[in-house]
Each structure stands twice: as structure tokens, then as C-alpha cells.
Amino acid sequence: MTPAELSPRFFLAVVVVLAVCRLVVMLVRRLGQPPVVGEMLAGVVLGPSVLGALLPDVEAGLFPQEVRPVLYVVGQIGLVVFMFHVGWEFRVDRLRGVARPAGLVSLAGMLVPVALGAALIAAVGPRTGTLAPGVSLLVSALFVGVALAVTAFPMLARIIAERGLTGTQFGSLALGAGAVDDAAAWILLAGVFSISGGSADLVTLAVAGALGLVAVLAVVTRLRGRTVRLTDRVAPESLLPVLLGALFLVAWYTDEIGLYAVFGAFSLGLVFPRSQRLDHAVETLRPVGTVFLPLFFTYSGLNTDFALLGSGPVLLLTLGCVLVAVVGKFGACWLAARLTGEPSAVALRVGALMNARGLMQLIALNLGLAAGIVTQALFSALVVVAVVTTVMTAPLLAWLDRRERARGSRPPRPAAVPSPAG
Numbered sequence: 001m002t003p004a005e006l007s008p009r010f011f012l013a014v015v016v017v018l019a020v021c022r023l024v025v026m027l028v029r030r031l032g033q034p035p036v037v038g039e040m041l042a043g044v045v046l047g048p049s050v051l052g053a054l055l056p057d058v059e060a061g062l063f064p065q066e067v068r069p070v071l072y073v074v075g076q077i078g079l080v081v082f083m084f085h086v087g088w089e090f091r092v093d094r095l096r097g098v099a100r101p102a103g104l105v106s107l108a109g110m111l112v113p114v115a116l117g118a119a120l121i122a123a124v125g126p127r128t129g130t131l132a133p134g135v136s137l138l139v140s141a142l143f144v145g146v147a148l149a150v151t152a153f154p155m156l157a158r159i160i161a162e163r164g165l166t167g168t169q170f171g172s173l174a175l176g177a178g179a180v181d182d183a184a185a186w187i188l189l190a191g192v193f194s195i196s197g198g199s200a201d202l203v204t205l206a207v208a209g210a211l212g213l214v215a216v217l218a219v220v221t222r223l224r225g226r227t228v229r230l231t232d233r234v235a236p237e238s239l240l241p242v243l244l245g246a247l248f249l250v251a252w253y254t255d256e257i258g259l260y261a262v263f264g265a266f267s268l269g270l271v272f273p274r275s276q277r278l279d280h281a282v283e284t285l286r287p288v289g290t291v292f293l294p295l296f297f298t299y300s301g302l303n304t305d306f307a308l309l310g311s312g313p314v315l316l317l318t319l320g321c322v323l324v325a326v327v328g329k330f331g332a333c334w335l336a337a338r339l340t341g342e343p344s345a346v347a348l349r350v351g352a353l354m355n356a357r358g359l360m361q362l363i364a365l366n367l368g369l370a371a372g373i374v375t376q377a378l379f380s381a382l383v384v385v386a387v388v389t390t391v392m393t394a395p396l397l398a399w400l401d402r403r404e405r406a407r408g409s410r411p412p413r414p415a416a417v418p419s420p421a422g
């Protein structure tokens with residue numbers, strides 16, 4: 001397919017993706033789910049699990065193999081812009097009172113799911129026929145363990161923002177724990193790939209690169225005032241290209257060191273200078289994330305085939321992964337929050353938010369599939385985990401709110417905070 005042939009096919013695919021996403025979002029809103037869940041489910045609907053099963057020729061015509069890499073790249077742009085805005089809107093001062101509990105919650109939310117997931121695969125994985133041939137049992141077990149330990153940080157941030165929970169104790173605690181959790185998860189994932197390739201280079205690069213990123217961002221933070229004065233000299237029409245250049249540079253760097261672009265984008269948002277002109281440029285960029293983020297969900301959905309879960313052993317493994325994921329993440333994070341002295345209402349909500357995996361698990365699974373570590377069947381089984389743990393988040397939070405009201409106490413609500421420009 002030539003570029004001239006590819007572009008109209010891509011345009012048609014984007015129209016279909018946006019239309020289906022809007023339809024599914026409208027449906028899930030009636031069920032009390034946030035829009036981000038609708039976008040994730042829309043990706044599955046457009047893949048072989050639904051559209052491919054019902055109308056295979058239509059799916060092949062809408063999403064030929066040549067179009068899929070373009071969907072991935074443009075979806076990455078939406079994802080990076082969205083995570084930059086998450087960091088920009090997140091106030092670091094909210095973490096000052098939750099740094100210790102966030103660290104302990106993150107540690108528990110990593111260690112327990114990794115241990116349980118790896119133990120599950122080591123015990124029953126070879127009997128299910130879902131493990132990749134030529135891949136050691138150790139690598140398969142560790143990969144699944146890390147995949148189950150991932151928190152859907154972008155989804156978590158979006159759910160918190162959409163429900164107006166950003167200023168709550170459990171919202172700040174979950175955001176802090178989720179950010180640390182996923183950074184650690186990507187370092188562990190780099191370690192799994194290093195073991196798979198028989199080299200320690202990947203994990204060394206990830207750790208060293210992360211330290212370098214922290215150092216650069218620390219310098220940027222100290223030079224915020226000078227940066228604002230410098231941008232005041234930039235012509236208005238040049239400010240947005242400069243912002244995009246800085247954002248994509250950080251995204252490229254974190255991709256290269258193995259920590260994935262979303263963390264570079266989020267980190268840049270955290271330290272990004274604030275002024276009236278810069279805030280306007282950031283807000284101008286926001287619609288890019290809203291429009292293009294669904295393309296990444298569609299790309300992941302095109303790699304998901306639930307028909308592969310039809311055999312008894314694979315179905316049992318899928319159910320086992322869901323159980324291990326919920327117990328290991330929700331249970332461990334709830335217990336860790338309680339042990340740090342958080343009240344039950346906060347601990348339960350932290351566990352519910354940390355239990356969502358969605359987007360970040362889909363990213364990890366796509367990397368594992370591309371590296372040959374996971375099979376299509378195991379990929380689909382773990383997508384079920386991502387869907388179930390994310391879909392259950394909103395109903396669980398709503399049930400906790402109703403329970404608080406029934407007991408005569410008010411559910412946690414966000415505190416008043418200054419505007420980002422302030």
C-alpha cells in the first residue's frame with residue numbers, strides 16, 4: 001500500500017474509531033462507568049473479539065495491517081499529550097502529607113501481585129498450553145507477575161479527575177502510589193526483558209536513565225523563573241511548537257531508556273513552568289489528547305481475540321489471573337494503607353483505584369507480544385484482567401460512597417485548591 005493509498009484508509013479508520021468510541025462511551029455512562037472505560041471497551045469491540053468475529057471482511061477492510069502501525073503512533077501522541085496534562089494539573093504539594101503511605105502502598109502493590117502472579121504461572125502455566133515456546137518458565141512467570149502488578153496510572157488519573165477526586169486524601173495517595181508503582185513496574189519489566197535476552201543492559205539503562213531524568217527535571221524546576229522570562233520573548237505562534245518539541249523530546253528519551261513515553265510526559269508536566277502565556281499554550285494542546293487517545297485502545301483491541309479463551313484450561317487460567325490480580329493489588333494496597341494509619345474509607349478507595357490496570361497493562365502486553373514472550377492466548381487472557389479490574393473500579397467507588405451515606409457520614413470530597421496558574 002502506497003502512502004497515497006494509506007492516508008485515506010487511515011482517515012476512514014479514525015472516523016470509525018471516534019464514532020464507535022463515542023457510542024460506547026454514551027452506553028457505559030448509563031452504567032455509571034467513566035468515559036475511559038468506554039474507550040477501552042470500544043477498542044475490544046473493533047478487534048477480532050467482536051467486529052472480527054461478526055464481520056471479518058469489514059474489520060480487515062477498516063484496519064489493514066499497513067494502517068495499524070499508524071494507529072499506534074498517532075495513539076501514542078494522544079497518550080503523551082494526555083499524560084502531560086495529568087502532570088501539569090497535578091499539584092505536588094498534595095503529596096507532602098501522603099509520601100510515606102504512598103511509598104508503602106506502592107511497595108505492597110508491587111511485591112504481592114508479582115509474587116502471586118509468578119507463582120500462578122509456575123504452578124499451572126505449562127499445563128494450559130498458553131506459554132510461548134522457547135521462552136523459559138522463569139521469564140513467563142515474571143512477565144505475568146509484573147503485568148499483574150502494573151497500575152493503570154493514566155486511567156487512574158483520568159478516573160480521579162472525572163469524578164472530581166483530585167483533592168481528596170485517597171485521590172492524592174492513589175496518584176502518588178500509582179506513579180511510583182508504575183515507574184518501578186517498568187524497571188522490573190526491563191529486567192524481565194534483560195533476563196529473556198540474556199543481558200543486564202536493559203535494566204541498567206532504565207535505572208541510569210531514570211536517574212538522569214530526575215537530575216534534568218530538578219534543574220528545570222530550579223530554573224522555572226528564567227524559563228518563563230525566556231518564553232516571554234518567544235512569538236505566540238512559536239510557543240506551541242516549542243512546547244511540543246520539548247514534550248516529544250522527553251517522550252523519546254524515556255522510551256529509549258525503557259521507562260515508556262508516558263512517564264516522561266507526566267514528569268515534564270509536573271515541573272512545567274506556569275505563566276499566563278504558557279498556560280494558554282498547554283490548554284490549546286489539550287484536545288489533541290482527547291481526540292487521539294482512543295486510537296491506542298483500538299490498536300490494543302486489534303490484538304485481542306477472546307475466542308482463544310474457549311478451552312477449559314485457558315479459561316481457568318484467565319479466572320485465576322483475575323482472582324490473583326484483585327487479591328494481590330486491591331487487598332495488598334488496602335492492607336498497606338490501613339497499616340500506615342489511613343482510615344478504612346480511604347484505604348478501601350485507594351485499593352479500588354490501584355486495582356485498575358487498563359491502559360498500562362495493555363502497553364506491557366503489547367511489548368511482551370512483540371518480543372515473543374507472550375502468546376496470543378495469554379495476551380487475550382490478561383486483557384480480560386485489564387478490562388475486569390478497570391470496569392469494577394467505578395461501581396466499587398460508588399458502592400463505597402453509598403455505604404458512607406447510609407452510615408450517616410459524608411464520602412471524601414476534594415478540598416479547594418488554587419488554580420494551576422496560581
